[in-house]
Amino acid sequence: MPSNDASRTTVERLSEQRMLSLIHHYWKIILIVIAGLIFLLLVIVVFSIYFARNVSITTTTIDINLNTTTIKATSFMSSTTSKQHCNAEFERISTKISCLERKVSAFHIASGDFNNDNRTDLVYACKFPKYEKIVISLNHRNGTFQNSMRFSLPNSDWIQSIHVADLNNDEQSDALLIHGAELQKSLTILLGNGSGMFHYSTITLFQSRAISIKMGDVADFNNDDRIDVLLVFQYNEKVRIAVLFGNGDGTFQTQMIALFVEISGLPRKIRVDDLNNDKILDIVINFGNDDICTLFGYPNGTFSSEVFLFKQNTVRIFDFSVSDVNNDKELDIIASDEKSKHMYALFGNGNGAFQKQKPFFGSIVALNPLILINDFDHDNQPDIAFFYVWKYTHCLVYHYQNNTFKLKGKTVLESRGFVHSVVAHDIDVDSHLDIILVMSEPSNIYILFGYGNATFYSQMIYSATVEHYPNWLVVTHSNQDHYPDLIHVGYETQLIDVFMYEHDCSIV
Ligand SMILES: *[C@@H]1O[C@H](CO)[C@@H](O)[C@H](O)[C@H]1NC(C)=O
Ligand SMILES: *[C@@H]1O[C@H](CO)[C@@H](O)[C@H](O)[C@H]1NC(C)=O
Ligand SMILES: *[C@@H]1O[C@H](CO)[C@@H](O)[C@H](O)[C@H]1NC(C)=O
Ligand SMILES: *[C@@H]1O[C@H](CO)[C@@H](O)[C@H](O)[C@H]1NC(C)=O
Ligand SMILES: *[C@@H]1O[C@H](CO)[C@@H](O)[C@H](O)[C@H]1NC(C)=O
Ligand SMILES: *[C@@H]1O[C@H](CO)[C@@H](O)[C@H](O)[C@H]1NC(C)=O
Ligand SMILES: *[C@@H]1O[C@H](CO)[C@@H](O)[C@H](O)[C@H]1NC(C)=O
Numbered sequence: 001m002p003s004n005d006a007s008r009t010t011v012e013r014l015s016e017q018r019m020l021s022l023i024h025h026y027w028k029i030i031l032i033v034i035a036g037l038i039f040l041l042l043v044i045v046v047f048s049i050y051f052a053r054n055v056s057i058t059t060t061t062i063d064i065n066l067n068t069t070t071i072k073a074t075s076f077m078s079s080t081t082s083k084q085h086c087n088a089e090f091e092r093i094s095t096k097i098s099c100l101e102r103k104v105s106a107f108h109i110a111s112g113d114f115n116n117d118n119r120t121d122l123v124y125a126c127k128f129p130k131y132e133k134i135v136i137s138l139n140h141r142n143g144t145f146q147n148s149m150r151f152s153l154p155n156s157d158w159i160q161s162i163h164v165a166d167l168n169n170d171e172q173s174d175a176l177l178i179h180g181a182e183l184q185k186s187l188t189i190l191l192g193n194g195s196g197m198f199h200y201s202t203i204t205l206f207q208s209r210a211i212s213i214k215m216g217d218v219a220d221f222n223n224d225d226r227i228d229v230l231l232v233f234q235y236n237e238k239v240r241i242a243v244l245f246g247n248g249d250g251t252f253q254t255q256m257i258a259l260f261v262e263i264s265g266l267p268r269k270i271r272v273d274d275l276n277n278d279k280i281l282d283i284v285i286n287f288g289n290d291d292i293c294t295l296f297g298y299p300n301g302t303f304s305s306e307v308f309l310f311k312q313n314t315v316r317i318f319d320f321s322v323s324d325v326n327n328d329k330e331l332d333i334i335a336s337d338e339k340s341k342h343m344y345a346l347f348g349n350g351n352g353a354f355q356k357q358k359p360f361f362g363s364i365v366a367l368n369p370l371i372l373i374n375d376f377d378h379d380n381q382p383d384i385a386f387f388y389v390w391k392y393t394h395c396l397v398y399h400y401q402n403n404t405f406k407l408k409g410k411t412v413l414e415s416r417g418f419v420h421s422v423v424a425h426d427i428d429v430d431s432h433l434d435i436i437l438v439m440s441e442p443s444n445i446y447i448l449f450g451y452g453n454a455t456f457y458s459q460m461i462y463s464a465t466v467e468h469y470p471n472w473l474v475v476t477h478s479n480q481d482h483y484p485d486l487i488h489v490g491y492e493t494q495l496i497d498v499f500m501y502e503h504d505c506s507i508v
Contacts, residue, residue, distance in 0.1 A: 088428055088449065090461045090486075090499040093143035097494045098135045098150060099126035107491050109472050112164035112173040114138065114148070115196040120476035120487060121145075122496065123175045123190070125159045132156050134177070134188075138196045139487075141480060143498035148196030156202070157182040163218040165227045167191065168250035174198070176229065180213035187229065191250045205244075205254060211235045214267050221245075221281050222299050228252075232267045232285070239263055241283070243301040261295070261306050263287050271322045275331055276352035284333060286317050292335055296352055309346055309354060315339055323373040324348075326400050327381050334384055336369035343371075343386060343398070345405065360398065360405040367418075374424040376433050377408060377454045385435065387419045393437065393446075397454035409454030417441045420470035426450075427475070427501060429483055436486065440470035445488060445499075461499055467492040 099107075106127035114121040119139035126133045136149040160180025167174040168191055175198070177188040185206040190198040205213075215232040222228065226248035232241050239261040244252040265288035275282040280297040287293075291310050295303035310317075320335040330350040336343050342359035349355065372385040376397050384398040384405070393415040399408040417439040427434040432452035438445055443464045448456035472489045483501040490497070 088447070088459055089502040091143070091502055092462070093498045093500065094495045095137075095145040095498075097124065097126075097489065097496055098137070098147055099133065099494060104128065104491075106158060108159050108162050108177075109489055110162040110164045110175065111474050111476070111487070112175070114173050114192050114194075114198075116172070116194050118477070120474060121196065122487070122489070123162055123164065124489070125162060125177065127158060130155070132159055134190075134200075136196060136198060137496070139476075143485070143500055145496050149198060151200065153188060153202070156188070157184045157186065160213050161216050163216065165218045167218075167227050167246060169226065169248050174250065176218055178213055178216040178229075178231070180216075180233075183207060183209055185211055185213050185233075187244075187252070189250055189252075203252065203254060205231075214239075215270055217270060217272055219272050219281055221297055222301050223279055224248075228301070230270075230272065230283075232270060234266075239265070239267055239287070241285075241295065241303060245301055259295070259303050259305075261285075261293070263291075263293075263306070265290060269320065271320075273322050273331060275322075275348060277330075277350050282352070284320065284322055286320055286335075290316060292317050292320055292333065294333075294352070294354070307352075309333065309335075309356075310344075315344075318369050319371045321371045321373045321384075323382050325373060325382050325384060334371055334373060336371055336386065338367075338369065343369075343384070343405075345384075345400070357405075370419055370422055372422045372424055372435065374433055376424075376450055376452075378432075378452050383408060383454060385422070385424075387422055387437070389415075389418055393419055393439075395435065395448060395456065399454070409456075411448060411456045411458070413437070413446060413448070413458045415439060415444065415446060415460075417444060421473070423473065423475055425475040425484055427484055427486075428503065436473065436475065438470060438473050441468050443467035443469065443471050443490065443492070445471075445473065445486070461486075462488065462497070464490070464493070 104126040109122060109124040111120045111122050114136060115138055121139050122137045124135050131152045131154045133152050135147055137145040138148045139145055157179040158181040160178045163176045164173055172192045172194040174192050175190040179186045184204055186202050186204045188200055188202045190200045192198050211233055213231055213233045217230040218227050220227055221243045226246040228246045229244040229252060241259045241261060246252050267285055267287055269286045271284045272281050276296055280299055282297050283295045285293060291308050293306040293308045295306050297303050315337045316339040317335045318338045320333055322331050322333055325332050326347055330348040332348050333346040333354060342361055344359050345357040346354035347357060367389050370387040373382045376383045386396045388394050393413040395411045396407055397409040398405045418441055419437055420440040421438045423436045424433050427447055432450035434450050435448040444460060445462035447459050447461055450456050469491045474487050475484050476487055477484055483503055485501055486499040488497045
């Protein structure tokens, strides 16, 4: 046994020596390779520092913090999760919308809880050549929908928008349809009884082809706890704004005081908020791709004359958002300008005046730059997420700190199409805000799951190859788990899809 051991040791020793010399030999090669790699790395680092310098020279207005993550979106229903994250799966359950398989020429939709079960129900309108069909669809807990009511509005003029609010102060959700084009401008009021049934009536506002309602909203504009209707319409090429006061019983005072806004161009986006802390709602409105103006509400339902925020023809505002971004408790306005490719922050001082800050850089190529404001990094201060498409979709998160906007995080999403809308919500309930991106051409949905540090990893949850129209989406709770679900309605597929989030931490 010992001799055996001894011979084994000599053999072992011999092979050890051979191994050692081999290792020496390989070490030399490895060292040479490592030296080469280090040299290459140095070249790359020097080059990228040089490049980064060059980049920051062209964008001196901001302190660029090169916090970048590039994420490859994977195919439908699979995920690109990192080890720290649970696997997100979505079960898709579809219900056909009730538009009779026929081609609809327009589709409008809104959501609310119409039968008091804390589920998101839908009210939608399909436009056919001779009539418009209105459908109330109630949400079952299992992701399917069932119509509780359907009716047609014969010869009605095009529905411009649908709004859900309690119009008659009975604590049940009601709906308001604004008919905006063609001859007759009217409102259809749907009063709900809390069981998914509605009583409806239509009131005529104007009978004139010269007037077209471009936009509307519902809110309490004179602070009497009754819902009023705001209408933005065009008459003689000029924009006018009017408020119809609600009587609190589902009827409205149709005698309106319309205010001229001395601007031609189509109103594009409107936000209603109290900008000057007088408890009366004010308006921020953007026309065409151009300027933004503020109008301050008076208790009698009229507004101050418009105050333009930029010198005329100096900007082409694509999107704006109203939020407090500098933590002074006053509302600010953040706008993305396609002309200068910069973003503007206008800090509100709480009495209706706005102070323009030094613009900060968006992207040299920004197409359709959208803005979403929320706290993406857990510091209790809203950040500005800025989205643009240049080959892929980019999400830059800016943060206001020490009198300057800093780029806090950047996420690049390999995607196709345009960003149509963005919504912030904590989809996986990990207390980090996520972002849902609704894309068009083709119609896709991505979720950017937040790491809580202003960067995200992405997952595509819906992908269409043929659809072009952007789809409608709302984040909601459909089933009994505590995870939110997404309700998505496709114009072209004619489907209501519920994406139920399924939390699965076993797959890592
Ligand atoms: C953000 O957090 C993720 C996950 O913890 C990490 O992988 C990533 O490097 C972080 N990014 C930055 C810029 O801190
Ligand atoms: C990226 O951001 C994180 C968190 O905000 C920060 O701690 C980190 O230093 C940044 N990284 C770089 C390279 O600037
Ligand atoms: C809906 O939510 C409200 C408030 O949380 C609660 O009081 C009510 O019981 C809920 N109703 C149902 C049907 O779950
Ligand atoms: C969902 O629930 C409704 C009502 O309870 C039921 O009629 C329907 O069959 C269910 N659908 C599925 C797919 O479970
Ligand atoms: C609502 O109206 C429907 C149909 O008229 C009726 O069956 C239901 O009981 C009503 N619900 C309430 C809460 O009044
Ligand atoms: C509404 O109130 C404003 C401000 O008090 C006033 O200037 C305006 O004349 C009033 N308009 C009407 C129609 O009463
Ligand atoms: C902000 O400025 C203060 C005072 O100049 C400084 O102490 C602090 O470090 C700065 N914070 C950051 C994040 O740059």
